Amino acid sequence: MADDPSISAFTGAELALADTVILLMKVMSMHDIIDSAAIITVFAELEQRYRQHDLHGAAAMAEYLRHHAGIADRETLVPQTLLNDTPRDPA
Numbered sequence: 001m002a003d004d005p006s007i008s009a010f011t012g013a014e015l016a017l018a019d020t021v022i023l024l025m026k027v028m029s030m031h032d033i034i035d036s037a038a039i040i041t042v043f044a045e046l047e048q049r050y051r052q053h054d055l056h057g058a059a060a061m062a063e064y065l066r067h068h069a070g071i072a073d074r075e076t077l078v079p080q081t082l083l084n085d086t087p088r089d090p091a
Contacts, residue, residue, distance in 0.1 A: 009057065009060045010060075010061065010064070014061070018061060018064055018065055018068075019068075021065065021069070022065060022068045022069040025039055025069045026069065036070060039066075039069050039070070040066055040069075040070055043062050043063070043065045043066030043069065044062075044066055046058075046062040047059050047062035047063050047066060050062055
């Protein structure tokens with residue numbers, strides 16, 4: 001995300017919060033709790049609404065979230081059966 005020009009518009013705390021939201025959304029999307037396409041649609045609509053009301057910072061954040069919270073990468077999903085079948089130390 002370091003090559004994203006919109007990053008300079010936000011403080012470190014704002015970016016940390018945005019990236020936490022993105023991570024949560026991607027995890028929920030990978031587990032089919034929420035739809036990735038719907039995430040993009042919601043943030044696009046918020047971005048448009050904020051721009052109409054001259055809320056430039058909010059519009060930039062909605063754009064950042066839309067761009068980075070897009071389609072989740074299913075290749076990074078760890079199957080639950082692998083986690084449940086892992087032997088544990090009896091200690």
